[in-house]
Amino acid sequence: MLELRLVQGSLLKKVLESIKDLVNDANFDCSATGFSLQAMDSSHVALVALLLRAEGFEHYRCDRNMSMGMNLNNMSKMLKCAGNDDIITIKADDGSDTVTFMFESPTQDKISDFEMKLMDIDSEHLGIPDAEYHAIVRMPSAEFARICKDLSSIGDTVVISVTKEGVKFSTRGDIGSANVVCRQNTTVDKPEEATVIEMNEPVSLTFALRYMNSFTKATPLSNTVTISLSSDLPVVVEYKIAEMGYVRFYLAPKIEEDEDETKP
Amino acid sequence: MLELRLVQGSLLKKVLESIKDLVNDANFDCSATGFSLQAMDSSHVALVALLLRAEGFEHYRCDRNMSMGMNLNNMSKMLKCAGNDDIITIKADDGSDTVTFMFESPTQDKISDFEMKLMDIDSEHLGIPDAEYHAIVRMPSAEFARICKDLSSIGDTVVISVTKEGVKFSTRGDIGSANVVCRQNTTVDKPEEATVIEMNEPVSLTFALRYMNSFTKATPLSNTVTISLSSDLPVVVEYKIAEMGYVRFYLAPKIEEDEDETKP
Amino acid sequence: MLELRLVQGSLLKKVLESIKDLVNDANFDCSATGFSLQAMDSSHVALVALLLRAEGFEHYRCDRNMSMGMNLNNMSKMLKCAGNDDIITIKADDGSDTVTFMFESPTQDKISDFEMKLMDIDSEHLGIPDAEYHAIVRMPSAEFARICKDLSSIGDTVVISVTKEGVKFSTRGDIGSANVVCRQNTTVDKPEEATVIEMNEPVSLTFALRYMNSFTKATPLSNTVTISLSSDLPVVVEYKIAEMGYVRFYLAPKIEEDEDETKP
Numbered sequence: 104m105l106e107l108r109l110v111q112g113s114l115l116k117k118v119l120e121s122i123k124d125l126v127n128d129a130n131f132d133c134s135a136t137g138f139s140l141q142a143m144d145s146s147h148v149a150l151v152a153l154l155l156r157a158e159g160f161e162h163y164r165c166d167r168n169m170s171m172g173m174n175l176n177n178m179s180k181m182l183k184c185a186g187n188d189d190i191i192t193i194k195a196d197d198g199s200d201t202v203t204f205m206f207e208s209p210t211q212d213k214i215s216d217f218e219m220k221l222m223d224i225d226s227e228h229l230g231i232p233d234a235e236y237h238a239i240v241r242m243p244s245a246e247f248a249r250i251c252k253d254l255s256s257i258g259d260t261v262v263i264s265v266t267k268e269g270v271k272f273s274t275r276g277d278i279g280s281a282n283v284v285c286r287q288n289t290t291v292d293k294p295e296e297a298t299v300i301e302m303n304e305p306v307s308l309t310f311a312l313r314y315m316n317s318f319t320k321a322t323p324l325s326n327t328v329t330i331s332l333s334s335d336l337p338v339v340v341e342y343k344i345a346e347m348g349y350v351r352f353y354l355a356p357k358i359e360e361d362e363d364e365t366k367p
Numbered sequence: 368m369l370e371l372r373l374v375q376g377s378l379l380k381k382v383l384e385s386i387k388d389l390v391n392d393a394n395f396d397c398s399a400t401g402f403s404l405q406a407m408d409s410s411h412v413a414l415v416a417l418l419l420r421a422e423g424f425e426h427y428r429c430d431r432n433m434s435m436g437m438n439l440n441n442m443s444k445m446l447k448c449a450g451n452d453d454i455i456t457i458k459a460d461d462g463s464d465t466v467t468f469m470f471e472s473p474t475q476d477k478i479s480d481f482e483m484k485l486m487d488i489d490s491e492h493l494g495i496p497d498a499e500y501h502a503i504v505r506m507p508s509a510e511f512a513r514i515c516k517d518l519s520s521i522g523d524t525v526v527i528s529v530t531k532e533g534v535k536f537s538t539r540g541d542i543g544s545a546n547v548v549c550r551q552n553t554t555v556d557k558p559e560e561a562t563v564i565e566m567n568e569p570v571s572l573t574f575a576l577r578y579m580n581s582f583t584k585a586t587p588l589s590n591t592v593t594i595s596l597s598s599d600l601p602v603v604v605e606y607k608i609a610e611m612g613y614v615r616f617y618l619a620p621k622i623e624e625d626e627d628e629t630k631p
Numbered sequence: 632m633l634e635l636r637l638v639q640g641s642l643l644k645k646v647l648e649s650i651k652d653l654v655n656d657a658n659f660d661c662s663a664t665g666f667s668l669q670a671m672d673s674s675h676v677a678l679v680a681l682l683l684r685a686e687g688f689e690h691y692r693c694d695r696n697m698s699m700g701m702n703l704n705n706m707s708k709m710l711k712c713a714g715n716d717d718i719i720t721i722k723a724d725d726g727s728d729t730v731t732f733m734f735e736s737p738t739q740d741k742i743s744d745f746e747m748k749l750m751d752i753d754s755e756h757l758g759i760p761d762a763e764y765h766a767i768v769r770m771p772s773a774e775f776a777r778i779c780k781d782l783s784s785i786g787d788t789v790v791i792s793v794t795k796e797g798v799k800f801s802t803r804g805d806i807g808s809a810n811v812v813c814r815q816n817t818t819v820d821k822p823e824e825a826t827v828i829e830m831n832e833p834v835s836l837t838f839a840l841r842y843m844n845s846f847t848k849a850t851p852l853s854n855t856v857t858i859s860l861s862s863d864l865p866v867v868v869e870y871k872i873a874e875m876g877y878v879r880f881y882l883a884p885k886i887e888e889d890e891d892e893t894k895p
Binding site (some may be wrong): 476 | 692773781782784785807808809810811812813814816826
């Protein structure tokens with residue numbers, strides 16, 4: 104039997120909003136340690152990994168490991184029916200083909216039960232090895248989202264270049280070109296406004312803006328985003344979920360000659 | 368001659384917004400006692416009844432009974448041109464084929480006259496007998512609107528079940544099912560936040576969510592909504608208009624076997 | 632070489648938003664005295680004239696007169712990437728076929744360069760003689776915008792009639808007619824809320840609402856708008872840009888017999 108009670112239910116709503124446009128169907132894996140998901144996007148280019156650790160739930164009971172296949176769009180429809188202050192409990196019986204989302208209003212005057220059918224989804228769990236990255240940039244998540252959106256009005260791809268001084272985002276399109284430079288800046292009033300660069304060697308990589316913009320749907324989850332870059336590895340765009348875990352997006356860099364590959 | 372001056376003109380704007388999607392053309396009936404309307408929706412399933420009592424107007428002159436046929440969409444276009452703080456006066460000469468809406472800004476610096484053509488509309492006035500209902504639920508109107516909207520993302524119909532403890536709204540659709548229970552609760556800080564149930568006998572009735580969602584367009588008119596249910600009568604969904612009258616919506620319950628009747 | 636630094640960069644963003652729907656491509660003219668533009672709208676009915684005086688810029692360098700042809704839609708896309716608090720600098724080398732917009736965040740932590748291709752645009756500069764107008768109306772710009780929008784829901788043209796007492800805006804359409812009268816009012820708390828009429832002789836002229844609505848896109852530039860009318864001249868609708876210049880729109884009145892000319 105599974106029973107996961109999350110007082111800050113709005114977190115789960117935001118998690119779904121951050122991944123539902125990228126992934127249609129996915130298995131949520133429950134174990135004694137946490138509630139997690141790993142899935143490729145529908146065009147098999149990007150990878151999403153989600154972890155919500157057991158300690159982050161007010162009540163966490165998972166008698167044995169379960170994998171529950173869900174349509175994320177339907178799940179999102181149901182979670183949207185939870186109020187932002189509601190407590191959300193995820194419930195499933197062993198071997199059941201449904202999952203129940205229970206929403207309790209803060210006053211306990213309104214209790215909702217939404218029961219959703221589960222799906223059988225084939226998936227292989229990719230092992231993601233820990234890696235050393237050439238450069239790791241931590242910056243305000245809203246700033247990163249704004250830059251990706253702005254550059255999308257000019258071009259289809261973004262070149263992310265990191266030096267000790269800062270990180271540069273560049274694009275080029277029919278109407279012209281654009282460069283946005285964010286300087287390293289650690290002397291800010293609020294730590295979440297800092298732009299911090301850890302660099303072993305300079306790196307310059309090209310990515311499809313369409314995916315970057317998808318990733319930034321996770322912006323409401325965290326004030327900061329961490330971008331980890333190596334020339335021979337997929338970039339990792341990570342949004343930490345306060346004291347509970349993370350949503351991470353992985354995307355392979357584009358080879359220069361293939362610049363138009365992901366054009367719609 | 369007709370001259371009805373309403374200081375709180377925004378009320379009339381809200382009334383029109385609450386009924387214009389349900390009813391295309393309707394006769395407004397003016398008498399010495401008030402300004403009223405009764406009309407079936409365009410698919411002849413739901414009935415709307417509006418009353419604005421003479422006492423609620425700052426100035427109310429209606430020399431003889433008049434019935435004015437109006438296109439509610441056009442009337443709404445004109446009323447949207449009134450500012451929210453404007454005083455609205457409805458004027459018509461006896462036998463005229465036009466009605467004039469006059470808007471005065473609070474400072475009297477801007478005066479607008481909108482003249483609209485009247486229409487001939489056949490309509491029979493239904494007598495709605497006073498009835499005893501099995502159960503009457505009074506609840507916050509925003510809560511009722513939220514529940515109807517939420518359940519619409521899952522199914523097409525709602526079962527409303529009332530017991531002494533509370534009122535349950537249920538639906539079922541392709542992706543799963545949902546139950547929302549609101550408990551009777553009279554110990555709230557503000558009386559308009561209470562959920563109050565008067566029940567003679569338990570009742571459980573099924574309605575098309577499409578109509579319920581239409582009715583909730585009247586939510587801005589009142590903080591509370593009253594839902595009156597009997598197994599052999601149309602439900603009445605009533606929004607009181609402070610000290611002036613009401614908008615009431617009537618809808619026949621669906622017979623279980625006909626559950627798909629009103630599907631689009 | 633050209634280098635124009637505008638601390639209040641949001642002004643330039645608002646200027647572009649005010650004219651980009653009316654004009655597709657236009658030459659910006661730079662001289663020692665200022666940055667200006669004059670262009671017909673794409674259907675050659677209305678004329679736009681913009682002036683930003685050199686004194687209004689924090690830094691203004693223009694070594695020799697330049698005329699830079701720009702696609703206003705593309706220029707607007709780039710300026711939308713500037714933050715509302717950003718400092719904007721316009722840069723161009725002599726003889727270059729590109730212009731660069733540089734955006735600096737208030738903290739200087741984010742610096743963006745957007746480079747746009749210039750175009751060759753044929754244009755003749757019309758001399759607009761100073762004229763005496765029969766009537767000049769100054770009124771709150773938001774009020775004027777609201778009236779033009781409201782009347783558009785009823786008709787296609789507006790008759791603007793000025794007397795000593797006030798200004799009347801009238802329209803007529805299939806569903807009825809409308810008159811909005813704004814009285815002269817100079818005894819207001821804030822000067823920008825005044826409606827002030829200078830009149831030599833009464834005037835009543837008809838204009839296409841479609842253009843008037845386009846002009847009101849400039850509303851965010853100024854709290855007041857000035858409308859100058861003469862029976863034998865195009866109307867001038869002017870939005871002053873604080874201490875820097877103006878955006879002016881010119882539109883010829885419609886001859887009564889031609890009332891349907893500009894219908895879509």
